[in-house]
Amino acid sequence: MSNIEYRPEIDGPVYEALAEFLPVRVFDSHIHTGLPQHIVALSDERKKSKLGFFLDVALEFGCNAYEIAQEVRTTLFPEQMMEGLYFGFPFRETDLDANNAYVAGLIEDHGVQGLYMPRPDSTRDELEHALDAGFIGFKPYLDLVTDKSFAEMRLADYVPPALWEVTNDRGAILLIHLGRPGRLYDRYDIEDLSGACRRHPAAKVIMAHIGRPYIPSMIRDGIPEPYKALPNLWFDVCPICESGVLEVAIREVGPQRLLFATDSPVTYMRGRLGEWNGDRKFFSDMDFPWNTEREPAEKETRYTFFVYEQLLGLKKAAHATRLSSGDVEDILYNNAKALTSEAG
Numbered sequence: 597m598s599n600i601e602y603r604p605e606i607d608g609p610v611y612e613a614l615a616e617f618l619p620v621r622v623f624d625s626h627i628h629t630g631l632p633q634h635i636v637a638l639s640d641e642r643k644k645s646k647l648g649f650f651l652d653v654a655l656e657f658g659c660n661a662y663e664i665a666q667e668v669r670t671t672l673f674p675e676q677m678m679e680g681l682y683f684g685f686p687f688r689e690t691d692l693d694a695n696n697a698y699v700a701g702l703i704e705d706h707g708v709q710g711l712y713m714p715r716p717d718s719t720r721d722e723l724e725h726a727l728d729a730g731f732i733g734f735k736p737y738l739d740l741v742t743d744k745s746f747a748e749m750r751l752a753d754y755v756p757p758a759l760w761e762v763t764n765d766r767g768a769i770l771l772i773h774l775g776r777p778g779r780l781y782d783r784y785d786i787e788d789l790s791g792a793c794r795r796h797p798a799a800k801v802i803m804a805h806i807g808r809p810y811i812p813s814m815i816r817d818g819i820p821e822p823y824k825a826l827p828n829l830w831f832d833v834c835p836i837c838e839s840g841v842l843e844v845a846i847r848e849v850g851p852q853r854l855l856f857a858t859d860s861p862v863t864y865m866r867g868r869l870g871e872w873n874g875d876r877k878f879f880s881d882m883d884f885p886w887n888t889e890r891e892p893a894e895k896e897t898r899y900t901f902f903v904y905e906q907l908l909g910l911k912k913a914a915h916a917t918r919l920s921s922g923d924v925e926d927i928l929y930n931n932a933k934a935l936t937s938e939a940g
């Protein structure tokens with residue numbers, strides 16, 4: 597059902613190396629979920645784009661419907677108890693109402709934690725209603741703004757004042773993906789996000805992907821001081837595989853503000869996120885339209901799961917920074933558990 601095939605000769609030794617590192621309980625704070633019928637057909641152009649490819653991969657894994665997510669967890673992490681923070685696919689091709697309703701159903705039926713995907717023009721009423729219905733926060737996204745490119749967009753275009761106010765009033769979670777060209781060091785994002793976090797101190801803000809420094813050269817100057825100074829800002833680490841990046845994050849903000857996350861289902865692929873000609877690249881053995889520059893076949897056949905590569909990177913970074921097992925448990929479970937328990 598999930599398209600996931602466990603290959604004991606390749607994946608077995610990797611899981612063994614991870615099993616000695618992983619705590620019994622793991623919390624994944626970034627899981628996309630939905631049903632294939634929530635997504636309308638993608639154009640070929642979108643399938644190749646840096647953004648649309650995500651939906652194309654998701655469709656390959658049945659949009660990570662809840663049952664698929666559970667099946668993958670039991671296959672990949674047979675000894676761990678997994679909890680998670682779920683939300684839909686905040687893209688233009690998604691039927692947001694249906695996808696949000698699906699997540700509401702998971703909250704109701706399975707007791708999971710969930711985030712609501714607002715539109716840029718969602719009203720206060722709609723946002724409050726979502727929290728009343730059991731969502732513990734929001735997952736806005738730049739792709740839902742249709743009249744500007746990512747490079748032209750400011751934070752307020754996709755995280756408007758009403759969203760900040762409701763989040764702050766209710767002590768909810770706001771999971772923010774920064775998309776500007778400067779990545780972690782974009783001066784407009786630093787100004788906009790740190791200002792908004794300070795004005796809304798009860799909002800629990802998670803910066804997705806640590807602000808997108810996917811390879812070490814993208815985090816050369818550490819975490820910007822204005823972000824480090826914010827007591828209501830956390831960082832999720834998906835889908836970073838490079839231990840050098842995670843090492844810097846651990847040293848700069850400490851293990852109490854980092855949240856383990858997978859960005860499933862994209863990390864169900866075999867491969868990893870790594871460096872290629874000085875830029876970041878998703879290595880994959882699958883025939884997607886965007887997957888044009890590939891490693892030799894003999895290398896691809898040895899790829900293990902992307903999510904295993906993430907955890908190997910984290911294990912290496914934890915070792916290099918001499919984290920205690922308690923620190924590791926904080927990143928992999930306690931921080932997200934506490935944050936989600938107190939939210940909404």
Ligand SMILES: [Zn+2]
Pocket residue numbers: 626628859
């Ligand atoms: Zn995501």
